[in-house]
Amino acid sequence: MATKIRLQRFGKKGKPFFHVVVADSRSPRDGKFIERLGSYNPNTNPATIELNFDKTLDWVNKGAEPTDTCRAILSYKGVLYKKHLEGGVKKGALTTEQADTKFAEWLGAKDGKIEGKKDDLTKSKDEVRKAALAAEAKKNADRAAALAIKNAPVEEEVIEETPEVEEEAPVAEATEEVPVSETTEGTEEEKA
CATH class of the missing domain: 1.20.5 (Single alpha-helices involved in coiled-coils or other helix-helix interfaces)
Incomplete structure (x- = not known):
C-alpha cells in the first residue's frame, strides 16, 4: 500500500485550515486516513504549523511520500533535514x-x-x-x-467715507437761463 503525507482541508470558504495526515494514496482528499500528524493554518502570518516531529520522522523513514506542499512544510520544520543527517550517521560520515x-x-x-x-x-x-x-x-x-x-463672529468692515469736494459748475454760467414760463408759452403759440 503506497502511503502519502498530505493535507486534509477543513475550515470555511476562503478560510482554509488543514490537517497533515498519512493516508493511502488511493483514498479521497478529505476521506479515510491512517494517522494525523499535525495541522497547518495558512491564515496567520507567519503560517502556523504544528507537527508531531517524531511520528512524522518515523513515517518519512518508513517511506511515506509527502506531497509538494507537505514537503515544503516538513522542510520548514526540519523533518527532512533530520532524515538527511540520520542518513549520514548510517553511512558513517557523521x-x-x-x-x-x-x-x-x-x-x-x-x-x-x-x-x-x-x-x-x-x-x-x-x-x-x-x-x-x-x-x-x-x-x-x-x-x-x-x-x-466658520463659527467666528463676522467683523463689519468700516468704510471710511471721504468727503467729496463739490465744484461749482462753470457750465451753469455759460448757459443762459431761460424761464420756464416763456418756453411753454412759445411752444403753445407755435402749435396754434
Missing part, C-alpha cells in the same frame, strides 16, 4: 553527536529567522498605526480650524 549539534544549530538559526520576521511584522504594524494616527490628528486639526473660521 557521528550521532555531530548530527545532533548540526540540527540544534539549524533549529536555532531557523527560530531566529522566524522571530525576526515576527518582530518586523509587529514593527511595520506599529509604524502603520502611528502614521494613521498622525494623519487622523492632522485631519482633525484641519477640520477644527475650518470650523473655527
